[in-house]
Amino acid sequence: MQEIDYGKTGMRIRQVRKAKGWSQDELSKKCGISMSFLGHIERGTRIMSLDTFARICGALGVGADELLWGIAHPSDSLREMWNPSEERSADSYSIYIKIMQSVAEIMNEA
Numbered sequence: 001m002q003e004i005d006y007g008k009t010g011m012r013i014r015q016v017r018k019a020k021g022w023s024q025d026e027l028s029k030k031c032g033i034s035m036s037f038l039g040h041i042e043r044g045t046r047i048m049s050l051d052t053f054a055r056i057c058g059a060l061g062v063g064a065d066e067l068l069w070g071i072a073h074p075s076d077s078l079r080e081m082w083n084p085s086e087e088r089s090a091d092s093y094s095i096y097i098k099i100m101q102s103v104a105e106i107m108n109e110a
Contacts, residue, residue, distance in 0.1 A: 002069070010043055013042055013067055014042040027059060031052065054097065
C-alpha cells in the first residue's frame, strides 16, 4: 500500500494555491484554519485531519487524488465527492466525513 508523503501533498497544495494567485491567508480563511497551520501543512511538518483536507480540496476546487498522489484528472465521481455542494445536507456531509475517517483508519492498520 502506498504511504502518504505529507511533504509532497503540502507542496501540491502550495502549487495549486499559488496558481490561483491566493496567499496563505486567503486559503486559510476559506478553510477555517490558521495561516500558521496552513504553512505547516504546505511544508509537510504537520498532519491535517480528513475534515481539513476535504475543506482544502473544496476551497481549491481540486480532487483528493491530485493533492495526495499528483494525479491531474481524477474521476468525476471522486471530484464530486471531495467538493461537497451547498445543496447537500449537513447530514450527508457528516456521513461522508465518517466514511472517509473509517477508510483512513483501515489504511493505517494495513
